[in-house]
Amino acid sequence: MTLATLGVCVATLWRPIQHRWLTWLVLRAESPAQSLVDGVVASDAHPDVLLSRLWGMGKIPHRLAVLNYLQTHRSSGSALRAEEVAILTDAARGSDLEAKDLAFTVLGVRHHPELRSLSLEQLRDIDPAVRALGLQQLARAGDVQLVPLVIPFLKDSDPRVVAAAGQALGKWTSNNFGMRLSLALPDFKRDLIPNADTAALQQGVARGMDWWREHQSDFAASQIELPRPSASWRLPASDFSLADLAGNQVRLSTFRGKPVLVSFWATTTTNAFDFLSELADVQRRNGDRFVILGISLDGTPLANTEGCGDEDEHSGHVHGDEHMHMAHVHAGHIRMQVEQFVQSKKITYPVLMDSAAEAGHRFSALELPTNIIIDRDGNVRRRFVGLRSGAVVEAMLAEAEKPAQNSQTEAK
Structure with a gap:
């Protein structure tokens, strides 16, 4: 051979x-x-x-x-x-919003026949980001018969949903109501309360409602209703055990029986500071009904943080016990920084240190803050990146108290 x-x-x-x-x-x-x-x-x-x-x-x-x-x-x-x-x-x-967004991207580009019904299902959701996503996807459909379903969202509590509804309405009716998405920015990932141009948005809503009053009779025969979500979504939450700021080990599974919000963040996640305070308010209002766990990813690549302090000029040559000692000192310094941050922000719920990003990787906390809602049976019921109001977080946690088959709560 x-x-x-x-x-x-x-x-x-x-x-x-x-x-x-x-x-x-x-x-x-x-x-x-x-x-x-x-x-x-x-x-x-x-x-x-x-x-x-x-x-x-x-x-x-x-x-x-x-x-x-x-x-x-x-x-x-x-x-x-x-x-x-x-x-x-x-x-x-x-109910993983990142997964949902990716799926709609693929289906939307192809104008898949399932796109319309799937988009309509999003409009009952308690998360305004999901409602906005559904409206944005429906705008692709170009189906003027959907107008009666979209009109109520001009009165939505979140201006980003209002702007998305106005965009869809304008596209379907070939009218410029002046409700541009830019009037309610930034998106849900970057700010707790959008910097909305309230006056311009209200003017657009008024024009849209005037149009509706004039044309409502054209849709009197419409029998289209919002479909109910066809399936509940849950995945078993991956268990973990992490140290709190006092060094005590805390295991996720010990909170079985109560809804849990796990929020991954870092002290460098400046856009999340107000959100962390909102979570503290949620905890205070609800006592031991819900569990909120903050997980710090400081000192890990997921936090995009650099090493703290000055490096020793011989750091590339340390080995064995000396290396372990330096790592311990570094971890202690990071913990001290997080403790000071927690005190300054008046965070009262438990904060755990994920120094190896073990839990962070399991829940794909590649953008911060990443938030996980876990139901009383230990299943992941929601996952979203970014910020929500305390009222929305409370509604999500209340949803997770219910059995999975009845978990989907309608937006009011």
């Missing part, structure tokens, strides 16, 4: 072995790299089966990796396969 022939044989045998090994790594990883997932799925003989398997694991990082793969590789080109549509519709009906 020549060396060339031997090389071909080795390569032929090695590729499937390498693929199985990489697939095993993806399945076992707490938070697999997107590039690794993309490579494994693209080279698999049955990519749809592998995508369904990753989705069915019920792990947040794996699910987001699947949706990111579909967004990158399946937003155009050939028709979506049945397995892919099943994943996308499941995500769109779920």
Whole structure:
């Protein structure tokens, strides 16, 4: 056998072995790299089966990796396969807002027939960000018969929802009511209370309502109703044990029986400072009815923080006990910073230190603040990045008190 022939044989045998090994790594990883997932799925003989398997694991990082793969590789080109549509519709009906947004992106680009009904389902949600997403997606439909369903959202309590409703109404009726999305910015990730141009928005609402009073009779025969969400969404929450600021270990599963809000943040997350105070108010108003846990990611790459203090000029040459001592001192310094921050912000709920970003990776806290609502049975019922008012947070926690089949609460 020549060396060339031997090389071909080795390569032929090695590729499937390498693929199985990489697939095993993806399945076992707490938070697999997107590039690794993309490579494994693209080279698999049955990519749809592998995508369904990753989705069915019920792990947040794996699910987001699947949706990111579909967004990158399946937003155009050939028709979506049945397995892919099943994943996308499941995500769109779920309560992970990041997953929901990715799913709607893929379905929206393709003008998928499920887009209309899935968008309508979002309008009953208690989260204004979900309602705004549903309205923005409905605007793509161009169905003027949906006008009666959208009119009530011109009176929504959140100006970003009002602006989204005005945009949809203007597009469908070919009218410029002046309700631009820019009137209610920034988005839900960057500010607790939008810097809305209230006067301009109210003027737009008045023009929209004037138009409705004039044309309402044209829609008298409309029998379209908002569909109820077709499925409740929950995933078993990955348990963890982290130290609080006093050094005591706190395990998530010990709070089983009560709704829990887990909020990942860092002292560098300046846009979240008011939100953290809102959470403290929620805790004070509700006593021990709900549990709120703050998890600091300070000192980890997820916090985008640099090392504290000056580095020793010989830090690249320390080993063994000296290295461990330096790491301990560094961790102590980070904890002290977090303690001072907690005191300055009058945070009264427990704050845990995720110094290795263990829990942060499990819940894909790649943007801060990332918030997880866990129900009394230990299932993740909501996940969202960004800020919400105390009233919305309370409604989400109250929702998590109810059995899953009755968990979806309508917006008022």
